[in-house]
Amino acid sequence: MKIAPSILSANFANLLEDIKKVEKGADLLHIDVMDGHFVPNITIGPVVVKSLRKFSSLPFDVHLMIENPDLYIEDFANSGADNITVHQEACLHLHRTIQKIKGYGIKAGVSLNPATPLETIKYVLQDVDMVLIMTVNPGFGGQKFIDTMFKKIEDLRLLRENLGLKFEIEVDGGINLSNVAELVKAGADIIVAGSAIFESQNPMETIERFKEAVRK
Template sequence: MAVQISPSILAADFARLADEAAAVPNADWLHVDVMDYHFVPNLTLGLPVVEALRKATDTPLDCHLMIADPDRWAPQYAEAGAGSVTIHAEAAKAPIRTLREIRSLGARAGLALNPATPVEPYEDLLGEVDMLLLMTVEPGFGGQKFLDVVLPKVRRARELIGRHGGRVWLQVDGGVDTGTIERCAEAGADVFVAGSAVYGASDPVAAIDELRAAANRATS
């Protein structure tokens, strides 16, 4: 598994997003948390900001839609230039159709699960996704403490992915830092969203390098 780091701009300075994107040239992705104040109790940003970011950075955008109607909106994020669009299983009414539409528009399709949502019922959808995202905090706010209770689910997800050929990326999001990333990597995750651990650091580039090294140590 190749370790990938996706810094979350939720922890960045929203008044300087282009500069904040440029501050992490060694990132594999730029994680964009889209919240609508319905699915989660927070409101962040939407399509116009994604379109602007796409023009401002060469780093591919990893859009995580924490919204109430992803079936309607997800394809538009792919059309806006997102490299990856992730919808929540808890919110999607027609996940297979939506995931296939995301893919048809040239983006990677992701499916996200909240901490209390079991992974087993979604095993049959693994053929429809490029990435499975397991939330390691309750969605809606940055800076939360990592939930260790999710680690067994990460291991089960890795087993299920292996059963289906192992091509699906396994992403974790929430409370990821140098103290938790090794446990996540050891459990089977290979894509890591980090907000405060990167944008709260004095040197975001060095912070990404440290996170990547810690994850690689756990899998070497």
């Protein structure tokens, strides 16, 4: 299992300081980009990603919750993103968008909102490096995990097996120490956690506890 702390719950006035707190335990740094249209919240853009790039060696996992992602893929790729994930719901020509991301030599992911069926991405699964299953409705940190998503993750894992594919399954939203083990059992390879990590007393120790919970 890989851990990807989401900086959405970090202190934006001291972002780098918070990133340093997780740098040694995290496998990826999850960066939530929101435009106020696709989701009702606004966060950060490529300039922030570019500034952070100089100070962190973690792979940057950029989650685009924006309309017209095609317009911004180049900017995020050039800012230092290692993975770019777009939402199926925001892409009219999803296959083309995925190829565009891969054209920059980085990993491409596709994300699904809780209500969006797996069938909608069936014919691009062979083209992606990861699938991000949203386990809350995107837009905010600190929301409650949607229980029916366990089944969706399991279904995706079985679909991957049946198709003989190797993409990673990432899960995002409402994840904490009490549900992480069950999520990994269902099929999650990458765990995104924002509030559970950055709002804890000791983020590094919390990451260790996540890993321990999965080992048990």
